[in-house]
Amino acid sequence: MGLFKIKMDKPKKSLGQNFLTSVGAVNKIVEVADYKRSLTILEVGPGRGVLTEALLKKFDKVLAIEKDKDLIGFLSAKFSAEIAANKLELFEGDILNLNPSNLGSKTPSKSYAIVANIPYYITGQFLRQWLSTDNHPEYMVLMLQKEVAQRIDAKDGKESLLSTSVKVYGEPKYIETVKKGSFYPIPKVNSAILKISNISKQFFRPDMYINIEENHFFSILKAGFAHKRKFLIKNLLTKFPSKEKLETIFKSCNLEPKCRAEDVQPEQWQCLAQNL
Incomplete structure (x- = not known):
């Protein structure tokens, strides 16, 4: 497996930066990102632009959000031609502070997909934000911690x-494992590419x-998973105290x-959410 040779400043631990350097992983991400005319790619955390460069070769428009303002300057210089041609739009910001409903003002169409190599500590919040919005992407291709990707794929x-929180919005598929040596600096755990379609x-x-x-559904879901080894009906009794009614609904x-x-x-x- 080849590695990109790129000069890098010291990554910022505060931003959870681990730059992807694997040629094979980049190629696989781009391969599973479905092309469609007029589809905009929202890239989260472009870093040093390795994946950005590959995405620009396949897609007509890439919108990239980067939290590190130092990298914004680097990326602006590296992709000056693509920015001038309106193929790439860069902006500084935190993906968790970007309102998905306002994304339309930043893209030429309503149709978009997300490609992201996000800091792993924001995975849960990121998924909730971008799956539950009315202006949701068509699909996501994500680099996640391997264990998390496996849990989602189940x-x-x-x-x-x-x-379950992911599957009620889309169809997750574990694509492949990405070894920890595919990043700089090398993280402590392996990663994986996960695609969420439809x-x-x-x-x-x-x-x-x-x-x-949705809030009602997730309140039931959270109550059900509150104590993993307990029977579901016992977990739900803390929220819905009629055992007889629960038994009827279960049936x-x-x-x-x-x-x-x-x-x-x-x-x-x-079914539970409809009846409780």
Whole structure:
């Protein structure tokens, strides 16, 4: 596996910077990012522009947000031609402070996808923000901590609060493992590429007569996962004290009385939210 040879200033620990240097990982990210005419790519944390350069070769428009103002100057010089041609738009800021509903003012179309190598400590907040917004991306291709990507994908059949929270909005797929030596500085853990496709809010509006309130749904989900080893019905009794009613609802949702939250599929959580 080749590595990009780029001169770097000392990464800033305060920003969680680990720059991607693997040619293979960059190529894989770009490969799984589906091209569509008029689709804008929102790149989060372009760093030294290694992935940015590859994205610009495939997509007509890239919008890149970088929190490190020192890197903004570097990127502006490196991609001056692309910026002049309006293929790349750079702006300084924190992705967590960017309002997804205002993204339309920064892109030439409503259709966009996210490609991100984000600091791992913001993963949960980032996913909540960009999956739950009405102006959601078509898909995401993310570099995540390997363990987190595996939990979201849940190939072992054991769901978690995190995996279910993602699956109600889209279809996650574990693409490949990225070894820790693919970054500078080298982190303590391996990473992975995760793609979330077909993002929508249709789960909360299964038909024209049903509209599930998202806050209500997630309050049930969180209560269900509050104590992982307890049976789901015991966890839900703290929020809904009628055991008889819960048993009736469990039966209608095709849930076993002694099931645990990790065994429940999104459609069954949907049924619970409609009936509780």
